[in-house]
Amino acid sequence: MARRPNRSQQRAMEVRAAATMPRPSVDVLPSAPATEDATPVGRAAARRSAPAAGRGRAVASARPATISRQEEYRYIRQDLRRLLLTAGGLLVVMLVLLAVLDV
Secondary structure: OOOOOOHHHHHHHHHHHHHHOOOOOHHHOOOOOHHHHOOHHHHHHHHHHOOHHHHOOOOOOOOOOOOOHHHHHHHHHHHHHHHHHHHHHHHHHHHHHHHHHHO
16 A cells, blocks of 8 residues: 655655756746735745756756667776776785784
């Protein structure tokens, strides 16, 4: 039996839905009635629904970045190389500390 989502889950779903919707152009923005904006909740909702570009933030994209398989494997190889270099460096540091502290 499926349970209903709680308030925080509903809010997260609303945020995700708003982030994946395309930004409307300025000429098609609906005008809100004056009574809705008069409340603090209405003003906060209007601020949240304002286009993110106007506030200097990047707009979330619904499309993931696509890269070729070769590029993805190149990134993986670079990450593994960096991981091995870091592990090797830490191993050398540990061996040096062992030699210095063991004396």
